[in-house]
Amino acid sequence: MKFDNKIVLITGASRGIGRATAIAFAAKGAKVAVNYRVNLVAAMETLASLSGTGHTLVQGNIGNPQDVAAMVSEVTEHFGRIDILVNCAGIFEYHPIDKVDYATWQEQWQRTININLLGAANMMYCAAQEMIKQGGGRIVNVSSRGAFRGEPLQPAYGASKAGMNAMGQSLAQALAPYNIFVGTIAPGFVETDMAKSVLEGPDGDSIRNQSPVGRVAKPEEVAHGILFLASEGAEFMTGAILDINGASYLRS
Numbered sequence: 001m002k003f004d005n006k007i008v009l010i011t012g013a014s015r016g017i018g019r020a021t022a023i024a025f026a027a028k029g030a031k032v033a034v035n036y037r038v039n040l041v042a043a044m045e046t047l048a049s050l051s052g053t054g055h056t057l058v059q060g061n062i063g064n065p066q067d068v069a070a071m072v073s074e075v076t077e078h079f080g081r082i083d084i085l086v087n088c089a090g091i092f093e094y095h096p097i098d099k100v101d102y103a104t105w106q107e108q109w110q111r112t113i114n115i116n117l118l119g120a121a122n123m124m125y126c127a128a129q130e131m132i133k134q135g136g137g138r139i140v141n142v143s144s145r146g147a148f149r150g151e152p153l154q155p156a157y158g159a160s161k162a163g164m165n166a167m168g169q170s171l172a173q174a175l176a177p178y179n180i181f182v183g184t185i186a187p188g189f190v191e192t193d194m195a196k197s198v199l200e201g202p203d204g205d206s207i208r209n210q211s212p213v214g215r216v217a218k219p220e221e222v223a224h225g226i227l228f229l230a231s232e233g234a235e236f237m238t239g240a241i242l243d244i245n246g247a248s249y250l251r252s
Helices: 016-027 040-048 065-079 102-134 155-178 193-199 204-208 219-230
Strands: 007-010 031-036 056-059 084-087 137-142 180-187 241-244
Touching (some): 007 016, 016 031, 016 084, 031 040, 056 065, 102 155, 102 180, 155 241, 180 219
Parallel strands (some): 007 031, 007 084, 084 137, 180 241
């Protein structure tokens, strides 16, 4: 998996899976555009951790369609192209149906779908326009095990990721004639800031024991799967959804 001089735009790259993915791509020779929303300090830490030179920061909220278009334009103007888009940015917020009021329920659904699904859809649209012009590219979306097994305490999250899966498959078909290939990663729990409070809470051990390996994934393991789907030779896997959950949830 070599990515010498490939241009990679990664949303939500200031920490977690996004940061690990940025580090992995840079180590394989890519030039990385590190997207962040507000945490400049964390984004700078990601940038400083990247091997090689020529990487850049790109500020923007993927929940804002204007920001999305501006980010893609900024990257293409800076580098001249976008070879790979990785949609990592997302939110995971509790809103159990038997615990929240109606106003909160609506707010959480709108916010989650807007960022996790519509934001990724807009990123794909804008990046695809550039990839069509340049003759091809790769897109990898970061979904979740929750799209398949359900998320009873955060149902909008599960729904947004199920929508991402369907979107990735639909656009894999739509974009293949343009030499653009789309893959999706579906991790289980990962050792990230987003999952930290849950993993360090009273349910932490039971979550780790969902996998026969006895732990949750490391961000670097998820990043490895992302690089695989983005690599030369994986083109015929377009439309695939790759599970990375340590056999904690199996489907056939």
